[in-house]
Amino acid sequence: MGKSVKEKIDLTVEWLREQVEQAGAKGLAVGISGGVDSALTAFLIKRAFPQNSLGIIMPCESDPKDIEDALKVAAASQIEFIRIDLTEIYATLMKNIFSQLEDYKIGNKKIAMANTKARLRMSTIYAICNYLNFLVVGTDNAAEIYTGYFTKYGDGGVDIMPLANLTKREVRAWAREIGVPEEIILKAPSAGLWPNQTDEGEMGTTYDIIDDFLEGNKVPAKDFEIIEKLHRRSEHKRKLPSSPPKY
Numbered sequence: 001m002g003k004s005v006k007e008k009i010d011l012t013v014e015w016l017r018e019q020v021e022q023a024g025a026k027g028l029a030v031g032i033s034g035g036v037d038s039a040l041t042a043f044l045i046k047r048a049f050p051q052n053s054l055g056i057i058m059p060c061e062s063d064p065k066d067i068e069d070a071l072k073v074a075a076a077s078q079i080e081f082i083r084i085d086l087t088e089i090y091a092t093l094m095k096n097i098f099s100q101l102e103d104y105k106i107g108n109k110k111i112a113m114a115n116t117k118a119r120l121r122m123s124t125i126y127a128i129c130n131y132l133n134f135l136v137v138g139t140d141n142a143a144e145i146y147t148g149y150f151t152k153y154g155d156g157g158v159d160i161m162p163l164a165n166l167t168k169r170e171v172r173a174w175a176r177e178i179g180v181p182e183e184i185i186l187k188a189p190s191a192g193l194w195p196n197q198t199d200e201g202e203m204g205t206t207y208d209i210i211d212d213f214l215e216g217n218k219v220p221a222k223d224f225e226i227i228e229k230l231h232r233r234s235e236h237k238r239k240l241p242s243s244p245p246k247y
């Protein structure tokens with residue numbers, strides 16, 4: 001018989017401890033957004049390292065409801081946390097970049113700005129983890145990794161990814177088992193990079209369908225096309241940077 005969710009969680013907690021030991025590190029940190037992926041991750045790292053785990057809440061033009069939810073996750077998991085507001089530094093950086101570029105070049109400002117939020121969060125977590133000798137824990141799940149639905153070197157820039165093999169429905173099941181508040185589990189997944197952004201709206205398919213696909217079940221042809229296209233286009237995010245052969 002297959003392992004229960006509870007057993008899988010216990011094994012993952014053990015795996016997290018091994019990763020820290022092998023790295024000669026002291027603990028683990030994660031960005032807490034108010035969404036279910038980081039909620040589950042926060043509970044897992046708190047279980048693995050009750051005294052050496054840290055949640056980092058980093059508003060960056062964020063919906064105040066998400067920050068409230070992030071605080072609820074921190075309270076429910078009892079993880080130690082700090083809050084670092086990136087809104088101002090982000091605005092300064094964006095102004096500096098685009099006041100120079102926009103005059104003479106045309107490009108996709110919306111996506112450039114959105115991804116910078118994720119990369120500023122990554123830089124912030126790494127500064128903290130360098131300082132504490134902690135590892136940076138990623139929250140990306142199997143559906144996000146397969147479709148490349150993450151920012152390269154942003155939320156994708158991490159040391160370890162404990163949820164990498166989980167479909168979104170498994171993330172929710174684990175979250176329920178470990179004690180994540182139900183309202184967080186039921187929230188529509190969102191990267192929160194612009195107002196009213198939802199993962200499913202942006203990807204053009206649903207997590208249920210991506211999960212079915214990953215489980216080897218048949219999915220509608222239109223969704224199959226979308227998933228495979230997202231996968232092909234994001235191949236570069238799952239590899240080391242290309243380099244020429246030795247000449």
Ligand SMILES: Nc1ncnc2c1ncn2[C@@H]1O[C@H](COP(=O)(O)OP(=O)(O)OC[C@H]2O[C@@H]([n+]3cccc(C(=O)O)c3)[C@H](O)[C@@H]2O)[C@@H](O)[C@H]1O
Nearest residue numbers: 111115118148149150151152154155190191193199202236
């Ligand atoms: N073939 C190739 N080989 C090597 N590099 C390649 C490449 N094609 C693009 N690139 C590089 O990759 C860049 C594009 O990748 P990237 O910067 O990631 O940008 P991109 O994939 O365009 O956007 C990231 C997507 O992930 C979503 N996201 C981000 C963060 C969090 C979440 C969430 O669920 O919470 C979701 C976000 O809403 C957006 O849809 C290009 O600007 C280029 O530098």
Ligand SMILES: Nc1ncnc2c1ncn2[C@@H]1O[C@H](COP(=O)(O)OP(=O)(O)OP(=O)(O)O)[C@@H](O)[C@H]1O
Nearest residue numbers: 031032033035036037038057058139155189190191
């Ligand atoms: N405001 C924030 N503060 C701290 N970390 C954040 C914030 N926003 C995003 N992140 C980090 O980026 C990760 C990627 O976001 P993503 O939306 O995929 O996950 P989630 O919000 O935890 O769950 P969901 O996908 O269901 O919204 C988050 O899990 C979190 O680690």
Ligand SMILES: [Mg+2]
Nearest residue numbers: 033035190191
């Ligand atoms: Mg989110």
